[in-house]
Amino acid sequence: MEQELISKKDLLHEADISYGQLYRWKRKQLIPEEWFIRKSTFTGQETFFPREKILERIEKIKQHKDDLSLDNLAQLFTKKVDEEPHFQNISLSHLLSSEMISQATQDLCQLELTNVDILPYPQAFTLFVIEEILSSGSCSLEEAKLILTLLRDQEEGFIHKPFALFVTRKLGVATAILLHQHDEVYFDSASKIITNLSLDELQERFKQKLLTHGGIS
Structure with missing residues (x-):
């Protein structure tokens, strides 16, 4: 079954985060690169995300960000x-x-x-x-x-x-x-x-x- 996607605009609104936060978390590898999905739309190229995965990950980041640094949060999510x-x-x-x-x-x-x-x-x-x-x-x-x-x-x-x-x-x-x-x-x-x-x-x-x-x- 194809996973449900959420657009970047809707994600920022629903998760109540800023563009800067999203891409800072990406740079820190808290959000995997492969979750940023580029798709063609009638307005041009837009970025989408797997809805369930990205919302769950952002919720976990918010839960832990006061106790752990972003580097430690990246270690929390890694499998390596x-x-x-x-x-x-x-x-x-x-x-x-x-x-x-x-x-x-x-x-x-x-x-x-x-x-x-x-x-x-x-x-x-x-x-x-x-x-x-x-x-x-x-x-x-x-x-x-x-x-x-x-x-x-x-x-x-x-x-x-x-x-x-x-x-x-x-x-x-x-x-x-x-x-x-x-x-x-x-x-x-x-x-x-x-x-x-x-x-x-x-x-x-x-x-x-x-x-x-x-x-x-």
Whole structure:
């Protein structure tokens, strides 16, 4: 299905931003170049944007701009975490002391973390996902272990692409599923969805916490 577009004029009015703000955010790479779509109209060449994506991104910029610099905001939205020094060498002890993860999460993952304090970004984010699941109370410890196994097996993939995590329970048996966010998924009526997490949104929250509270060695 073709995405709905919004003209630059309508975008500036609807989002209540100026021409200067829009192009400053573009220069700072907060808004991707490919979202600026040039099209011919009866008045000449005009610029359009994917409506849903640009309005969501501008709303997030407004939410975070008082807490983060524009450079840090660009890091918040990027998928190239391996190239960003802010997201390398993350301290487990700092994640604990800043309450980004709990002792329960560390204990659940203890076999992999024995005598380790510095974590690569994918492993640190996996702990953050497990923390979200445990704190929600939606899954048991055994189910959280199942999810941890799935995430550890696939963490290089979901770090760089938008995935959703579904956990279903049927007849007391849990199943964990990673699915690309733009795909549709259907479950039989006997399966109860107990967890539905956007890993893309969760990763933005994790990076924001790292940028505002530290955690880097």
